[in-house]
Amino acid sequence: MxxxxxxxxxxxxxxxxxxxxxxxxxxxxxxxxxxxxxxxxxxxxxxxxxxxxxxxxxxxxxxxxxxxxxxxxxxxxxxxxxxxxxxxxxxxxxxxxxxxxxxxxxxxxxxxxxxxPSRLGAKGEIEYENKGVYYTVRRKKDFEGKKVLIVGGGDSAVDWALTLAPIAKSVTLIHRRDQFRAHERSVKELFRVANVYVWHELKEVKGDGNRITQAIIFDNRTKEEKVLDVDAVIISIGYxxxxxxxxxxxxxxxxxxxxxxxxxxxxxxxxxxxxxxxxxxxxxxxxxxxxxxxxxxxxxxxxxxxxxxxxxxxxxxxxxxxxxxxx
The missing domain is CATH 3.50.50.60 (FAD/NAD(P)-binding domain)
Incomplete structure (x- = not known):
């Protein structure tokens, strides 16, 4: 067979x-x-x-x-x-x-x-895939003590933010809208344990060639950009x-x-x-x-x-x- x-x-x-x-x-x-x-x-x-x-x-x-x-x-x-x-x-x-x-x-x-995985097409995303850019969390311990940026507004993205918040140095989540598809109780807890930017998207990830060091995000209404120091970016927008x-x-x-x-x-x-x-x-x-x-x-x-x-x-x-x- x-x-x-x-x-x-x-x-x-x-x-x-x-x-x-x-x-x-x-x-x-x-x-x-x-x-x-x-x-x-x-x-x-x-x-x-x-x-x-x-x-x-x-x-x-x-x-x-x-x-x-x-x-x-x-x-x-x-x-x-x-x-x-x-x-x-x-x-x-x-x-x-x-x-x-x-x-x-x-x-x-x-x-x-x-x-x-569904990819964003952000600059540097493919270059740093598995060098700091991920689409899921295979082992939580890989993110211990790290500055983590999560992209997405569904259950998976919010759940990973809640899961990693106790062990990561910091967790930031960005979502392109102000409405989440995740469970209401989870979203409420998200705002308590993580830095949350709504109406924001990922523009670019930067690094030293081996690992990422920064992520550039922008407000999709005003186009204003922010530079975040990060060790890992988890793009959780579906498969x-x-x-x-x-x-x-x-x-x-x-x-x-x-x-x-x-x-x-x-x-x-x-x-x-x-x-x-x-x-x-x-x-x-x-x-x-x-x-x-x-x-x-x-x-x-x-x-x-x-x-x-x-x-x-x-x-x-x-x-x-x-x-x-x-x-």
Missing amino acids: IIIGGGPIGLFSAFYAGLRDMKTLLIDAQDELGGQLVTLYPEKTVYDVGGIPGIQAYELAQRLVEQAKMFGPEIRVNEWADWIERTNDNMWIVKTDKGSYKAKTVLIAAGIGRIT KGDLGNIPKWGLNMKGRDIIVNGKMETNLPGVYAAGDIAQQVDSPKLALIAVGFAQAAIAVSVAKKYIEPNASLFAGHSSEMDKFKSK
Whole structure:
């Protein structure tokens, strides 16, 4: 099986495919496995995973990676699945920007697609990306004792300001309007713990070539500029999910969702989908990790029987793990 997507559902699929004694290749477009857990909210707490009252998203991602590797799947990161095509012997070829791979089944667990941050286009922004300019907070400790500027007015921007205020030297937030999309209580607290400039935007970031040292902001009504000494700029204005050529693969889709039946089968034989990218017919869509885990188990089990018609659809409980490991 080739699994497209290295987020929580793709990772769990790799584990479950190994549990079913399937040779597995996992391909992910990001440079780090974990999907939205590590790209969008690594420091947030996830509460909707069964048996875990609460866990930091980044830690959950690392546990899923560890679990996914239990049966030795081949894993390729920073590789973009561009095309799939069926061969004359009823196999599937997945073409990426780095090569081609052949398998009997394909599981698409691409979530919202390749995640890219929305950029402002401010002068110096690209030059200092990951040298002081960031689009999310992967580790809070990286901002301890630093002068931080946050750009944005939504929940994410305000939440990061509140999260970093106790550990940073200073936190300043600028927003291009005077109305925030964040929760009212959070906004009220924001004005108490951070320096806030409404009607302000980022014009330029400056530095010594290795790290940023200043940010130039301006009032978008008067064009008056201010120079701020900063160690870090967090641009929190959203992310975009890029599905690439997936809509051209011949799959039945509705909007950004791949239509699947109760077996997680797409209209293409041997191709399955699970997680945020999948929409089951006659079933409500719940974009929850817990739901995606169940979909992954179903998809892999059905794929196993597709490959080996005499195989059991349900091979037993994972509590019998020693039996599987000894195979």
